[in-house]
Amino acid sequence: MFFDLGGGEIMGLAVLALILLGPERLPKFASDAATLVRKIQKMSHIATQELRENLGPGFEDLQPSDLxxxxxxxxxxxxxxxxxxxxxxxxxxxDPDLL
Structure with a gap:
């Protein structure tokens, strides 16, 4: 799936989180984790846009992997x-004579 983790490993991590955090704190933790991921994605997008703007014309189709x-x-x-x-x-x- 992601980070080379399979379905069973993700399920194991979910069970471990349920045991460590408990059922009352798990929804808040999941919500906070999702918010953090969204913020990181937004920051990455903004950084990529600023890089494209600062490089000037000719780099509109620049991808981070190109660097x-x-x-x-x-x-x-x-x-x-x-x-x-x-x-x-x-x-x-x-020369045909050489053939």
């Missing part, structure tokens, strides 16, 4: 290889 150095290098290498493939290569000329 990963491995992805950046791979993207540039592939673009260079595409340019090399697109260049016209001269056709070799052979």
């Amino acid at each position: 990963n150095p491995k992805a950046f290098i791979k993207k540039h290498i592939n673009a260079t290889l595409d340019e090399v493939d697109a260049q016209e290569r001269p056709t070799p000329k052979m």
Whole structure:
């Protein structure tokens, strides 16, 4: 599902939370956790928007994964290889007498 946790593991964590927090505090804890997740998502979205605005034109379609150095290098290498493939290569000329 998420964070490489399966359904059984999530169910086990839910039972553990029920035991540790008790049935009276569990709904409040779940509500607070959901609020925290929403705040983190909002902050992430705002940070991404500010990054796009500060980089200027040409970066409107920027994704946070594009800033990963491995992805950046791979993207540039592939673009260079595409340019090399697109260049016209001269056709070799052979002397028919050599065949």
